[in-house]
Amino acid sequence: MGLSLPTNIEQDDLLLGALEAAMIGDRAYFCEGDLMRSEEIIWFVNAFYFANLLLASGIFHELGELAEKPGKTESKINKLKTRNYQIPGKRTSTVELTLNGISEKQKDYFESTLFSGQEISIVLVKNELLIPDVNGNGRDFDFDTSIVVFSGLRWTVDWNAEADGLWSVVLSTEISGATQDKIEAIRLLRYEPDKSGNPPWEKEE
Amino acid sequence: MALTAPTYPSGMTNADLMFSTLVDTFIADEVFYGMGSYTAEEVGTKFATKSSMATELSTYCKQIGELAEKPGKTDSKINKLKTRNYQIPGKRTSTVELTLNGISAKQKDYFEGTLFSGAEVTIICVSKERDRATIFNGMRWTVDWSGEADGLWTVVISTEFSGTTNGKVFLIKGLT
DSSP states (O other), X not given: OOOOOOTTOOGGGGSGGGSOOSOOOSEEEEEESOGGGSGGGGGGGXXXXXXXXXXXXXXXXXXXXXXXXXXXXXXEEEEEEOSSOEEEEEEEEEEEEEEEOBOHHHHHHHHSTTTTTSEEEEEEEOGGGGOSXXXXXXXXXXXOOEEEEEEEEEOEEEEEEETTSBOEEEEEEEEXXXXXXXXXXXXXXXXXXXXXXXXXXXXXX | OOXXXXXOOTTXXXXXXXXXXXXXXXXXXXXXXXXXOOOHHHHHHHTSSHHHXXXXXXXXXXXXXXXXXXXXXXXXXXXXEEOSSOEEEEEEEEEEEEEEEOOOHXXXXXXXXXXXXXXXXXXXXXXXXXXXXXXXXXXXXXXXXXXXXXXXXXXXXXXXXXXXXTTTEEEEXXXX
């Protein structure tokens, strides 16, 4: 009897130190396309690189003001039962992001086919990821590097309000099958000036 | 494959998604109504300033009555169609509900009559400061009412419509 882990996984990868404990979500950025399957995956080298992708590449735009409870995601598998066993059936995963505030332009855009139904990638980051001066040398970088990526999903939009309450805009999606490269909680490498793995322009200096 | 920046409709930029450009809360301190509907251009001119809005409300609109403590709610939901792998948008259905307190034979009969029920009516919710407005444009409303002993009479004006809300719901803030 033994246990075979996939080739890219080791024992340490299952321990809490290597896991994302909390789902973060201070800010949301979005672009068209499938981020995890795009050539932009090279920007995942470290957090400094990634902040450049979000803020300086021109590919990503900020989605809006996230609600106090900005999002939830869950992945459930349909449990098929034989007389003696329970075996895995179809996996269904959902994501819901809530924004506060509405305007005609924003509402009409989200309702239109320019957004609804398009293949869109959304990235949730902490405020701290955005602190570095991405056009500078990054030495003031705060090393919090957790991100959540919803890659190449098709979103639908609902909105609602109650008098005296906040306007809420809810973006939601549902996908079937394994979530690999679709919904990922990722911890990027810390950016450490003058260390290997840093952006090329840093090495050249 | 390369990613691309989102494509916005003409006249829209990323700044239009930022919180400072959005209407944060749904304010309905006073509610006015008028018969018919506006074009987007008319909304742009008639609700450009506090004074132009005041002129519009006093000339073509009437106040609808005493609003309940929780006077209104609105939501817009899309029917989610599912393929094996994705969820894609289907038909959008939006609802609005306004609640008034107090009833009379005249008021009830008017709201129940075809002069109001089923006619094309625009309802405008404004803030006390008259710096914000939410316009539910040219909709057909239905009226329910209810009361319970020792409780308030409640009149609920509601509507439902299908499709995108472009030209149907206007959100205005920062009037000076």
